[in-house]
Amino acid sequence: MPRERKGKSEKISSTLEMPFQVIEVKDLTDSAYIVSITRNAMPFTAGQHILLGEAGSTQMREYSVYSGETDEHLEVLVREVEDGLVSRRLKRLKPGDTLQVEPPVGFFTLPLARLPHDRFLFIASGTGIAPFHSFIRSNPDLDYTLLHGVRKADEDFGADDYNHRRYIQCTSRDRNGRFYGRVTDYLKKYPQPDFAMVYLCGNYDMILEAMDILRTQGYREEQMVAEVYF
Numbered sequence: 001m002p003r004e005r006k007g008k009s010e011k012i013s014s015t016l017e018m019p020f021q022v023i024e025v026k027d028l029t030d031s032a033y034i035v036s037i038t039r040n041a042m043p044f045t046a047g048q049h050i051l052l053g054e055a056g057s058t059q060m061r062e063y064s065v066y067s068g069e070t071d072e073h074l075e076v077l078v079r080e081v082e083d084g085l086v087s088r089r090l091k092r093l094k095p096g097d098t099l100q101v102e103p104p105v106g107f108f109t110l111p112l113a114r115l116p117h118d119r120f121l122f123i124a125s126g127t128g129i130a131p132f133h134s135f136i137r138s139n140p141d142l143d144y145t146l147l148h149g150v151r152k153a154d155e156d157f158g159a160d161d162y163n164h165r166r167y168i169q170c171t172s173r174d175r176n177g178r179f180y181g182r183v184t185d186y187l188k189k190y191p192q193p194d195f196a197m198v199y200l201c202g203n204y205d206m207i208l209e210a211m212d213i214l215r216t217q218g219y220r221e222e223q224m225v226a227e228v229y230f
């Protein structure tokens with residue numbers, strides 16, 4: 001059931017009463033796909049996540065919003081987890097199917113006042129690239145470098161949406177990416193001490209290891225922001 005919102009959120013409550021419908025499920029790889037959903041004028045801040053599930057199901061999961069703040073539709077990037085309950089069901093959705101969506105929440109967001117002058121390092125594993133896609137679509141002048149850890153080079157999840165000079169794909173299982181190895185190997189080999197802030201998103205182990213490396217390169221706790229998926 002949609003969470004109750006009060007006061008200022010009157011407009012949000014009314015949009016939540018409208019059904020959220022699937023527009024398209026677009027496969028990016030064998031297991032990763034984008035679900036495009038009617039937005040119903042629901043506002044969000046890039047980096048926030050929604051709770052999503054099939055209509056009538058008690059099972060919902062968190063998904064970062066992948067689309068930009070001013071995009072017409074709401075999009076999420078999902079990896080089908082083997083034996084996963086919700087991610088497998090979402091993959092089989094058809095246009096017109098109805099979804100349950102709980103409004104965007106979360107603090108994995110950019111400090112807007114710092115955007116015009118600061119440089120940001122984004123570090124993602126797998127679908128952890130989703131909030132960064134939303135950051136970049138929502139703020140076209142953002143000064144960023146994006147390290148993306150995947151297994152194989154075809155898991156670039158829409159790399160054309162990034163400035164190619166700023167997107168560094170790190171592949172651990174083939175040599176067709178920009179760097180062969182994990183994002184943590186890249187950070188050790190090419191220290192990145194000059195960013196104002198570092199955002200990390202995805203797998204817990206990657207985030208912990210990367211933060212340890214970043215500390216040795218001089219980063220303080222308040223410069224690092226993390227969103228753990230699993």
Ligand SMILES: Cc1cc2nc3c(=O)[nH]c(=O)nc-3n(C[C@H](O)[C@H](O)[C@H](O)COP(=O)(O)OP(=O)(O)OC[C@H]3O[C@@H](n4cnc5c(N)ncnc54)[C@H](O)[C@@H]3O)c2cc1C
Pocket residue numbers: 049061062063064065076077078079080081083084085086087088126127128130227228229230
């Ligand atoms: C704040 C937040 C935002 C998230 N945003 C996204 C997103 O944008 N895209 C996305 O694909 N997932 C995202 N997730 C993960 C998502 O919520 C689900 O956990 C995932 O889709 C698996 O759900 P499931 O019902 O299919 O699996 P379940 O039946 O719940 O099984 C969960 C199992 O899958 C593992 N698992 C969860 N996610 C992954 C993964 N990506 N790869 C491999 N194993 C995994 C868990 O460790 C656990 O063992 C997010 C999680 C959080 C907390």
